[in-house]
Amino acid sequence: MRTKKICIYNAQIILPDKVVRGHILIEGHKISEVAENSFPSVKCYSDTTVIDAEGCYVMPGMIDLHSDAIEKEIQPRPNTLFPINMSFYELEKKLAVSGITTMYHSLSLSDEWGVRNTDMVINIINSINRLKQTRSMINHKIHLRYELTFLTGVSVLEGLVRDKRIDFMSYMDHTPGQGQFKDAEALKDFTIQSYGKNEREVEDSMDKIIENQARIDWLKLISLAKIAKSKGIRLASHDDDTRGKIDKLLAYEGTVSEFPINLETAVYARSKGIHVCVGAPNIIRGKSHSNNMKAIDAITNNAADIVCSDYLPSAMLPAVFHLTKEGINLTEAVKMVTLNPAKALGIDSEVGTVEVGKCADLIFVEMHQDYPILRKTLVGGNIVFQSDFQAFNTERVENIC
CATH class of the missing domain: 3.20.20.140 (Metal-dependent hydrolases)
Structure with a gap:
């Protein structure tokens, strides 16, 4: 059974000390990579869900x-x-x-x-x-x-x-x-x-x-x-x-x-x-x-x-x-x-930050007329809520390699 993989890119990632533009990779229930100012290479990932987070903050749940x-x-x-x-x-x-x-x-x-x-x-x-x-x-x-x-x-x-x-x-x-x-x-x-x-x-x-x-x-x-x-x-x-x-x-x-x-x-x-x-x-x-x-x-x-x-x-x-x-x-x-x-x-080793090794509990937030609108919620790498909107693009990439 293949491990589920998700790639989130074009994200404004809210880290504990700064906000960066970059990408997040998730494998199974955990975050496997957080990279700043780079576009992810997914050519080695087959059966990967790719999420374009353009226009959204991505922060810990x-x-x-x-x-x-x-x-x-x-x-x-x-x-x-x-x-x-x-x-x-x-x-x-x-x-x-x-x-x-x-x-x-x-x-x-x-x-x-x-x-x-x-x-x-x-x-x-x-x-x-x-x-x-x-x-x-x-x-x-x-x-x-x-x-x-x-x-x-x-x-x-x-x-x-x-x-x-x-x-x-x-x-x-x-x-x-x-x-x-x-x-x-x-x-x-x-x-x-x-x-x-x-x-x-x-x-x-x-x-x-x-x-x-x-x-x-x-x-x-x-x-x-x-x-x-x-x-x-x-x-x-x-x-x-x-x-x-x-x-x-x-x-x-x-x-x-x-x-x-x-x-x-x-x-x-x-x-x-x-x-x-x-x-x-x-x-x-x-x-x-x-x-x-x-x-x-x-x-x-x-x-x-x-x-x-x-x-x-x-x-x-x-x-x-x-x-x-x-x-x-x-x-x-x-x-x-x-x-x-x-x-x-006492659970900060598991959750609370966007960090490699932590649970992939993430939320996507779009600012609309100066008000935060929740667009997507992930818990343990699973999408439990999603609200479609024009600027939000999710696509399935199959067998890229």
């Missing part, structure tokens, strides 16, 4: 380390649940079209309602791990978000970590009065709107959260973080609003601070070598939906180095090119959705 889009796909409205397999297959089409080639599906272990019910979360994890083995367009991984005040959930998390059924995890604390929801009323309104519960139910839940916060077993969390590290599972913290929380993350040997609430905390995290992740929707909208730190402020102050989709995968690619309008170099903006998350997650 994006890595999204935090997105609860799968939750939105399963439960688009309160008390309205759709089958997990349908949600998985429909969402991955949207991800491929958005240029996301590796998705860390964010699921919340928080003893809440609907899609965040513990039994439902376990079912989703098991389903994704099963479905990705049988048929998938992109790389699917699990990011489990553990709510620290869900005291009985720590044993559930430990079981998932020991069995390595998750790939990334984060500790989060949504106790009202701190973090994301300094205003308790804002948390109550958000919960009522999200889950369709009445005010009394939500208030009872919030009272339980406040009571449980004082009973968190911090030593157990440190121990669990060490077990996760031994399994190759990286750890993040969520909605940090003080230096003290970053110090806790360092004690856990965590690698990422997600959505810090203020610039001071973000700057401190980066000074300690922690990756800081901000949301693409925040970049596009120019503000946080919770009126916290503006993502662009963190980025322009060198206090954030990763961009995730948060809840809207389609915002990722536009956010990258929006950053260039804010004075961020294109290569640096691209690294925020490729190489930097790969490093934070």
Whole structure:
């Protein structure tokens, strides 16, 4: 059986430090050659797919380390649940079209309602791990978000970590009065709107959260973080609003601070070598939906180095090119959705750059009226999405030798 070969030429290739015009050769699932300012010689390649990328940037596929889009796909409205397999297959089409080639599906272990019910979360994890083995367009991984005040959930998390059924995890604390929801009323309104519960139910839940916060077993969390590290599972913290929380993350040997609430905390995290992740929707909208730190402020102050989709995968690619309008170099903006998350997650030896030996996860981007349009997505050398347009030419070359 012949190894599949692809030759991409006339490409504006986005490398970590520069943009070059050249060509890329792919053999099987890996990149075998990246050459600058040269036209490939394909005379020694038979049965090669040749792709003319004229007018397009070719960059690494994006890595999204935090997105609860799968939750939105399963439960688009309160008390309205759709089958997990349908949600998985429909969402991955949207991800491929958005240029996301590796998705860390964010699921919340928080003893809440609907899609965040513990039994439902376990079912989703098991389903994704099963479905990705049988048929998938992109790389699917699990990011489990553990709510620290869900005291009985720590044993559930430990079981998932020991069995390595998750790939990334984060500790989060949504106790009202701190973090994301300094205003308790804002948390109550958000919960009522999200889950369709009445005010009394939500208030009872919030009272339980406040009571449980004082009973968190911090030593157990440190121990669990060490077990996760031994399994190759990286750890993040969520909605940090003080230096003290970053110090806790360092004690856990965590690698990422997600959505810090203020610039001071973000700057401190980066000074300690922690990756800081901000949301693409925040970049596009120019503000946080919770009126916290503006993502662009963190980025322009060198206090954030990763961009995730948060809840809207389609915002990722536009956010990258929006950053260039804010004075961020294109290569640096691209690294925020490729190489930097790969490093934070420990997968940078496999993905994150256009480099020989790495997986051929690539996306083709055409700028149309100053807006990025995705034209093609490759995952492991397989074309999983393609949008035809006049300047885009794909031809099959058979038996050239």
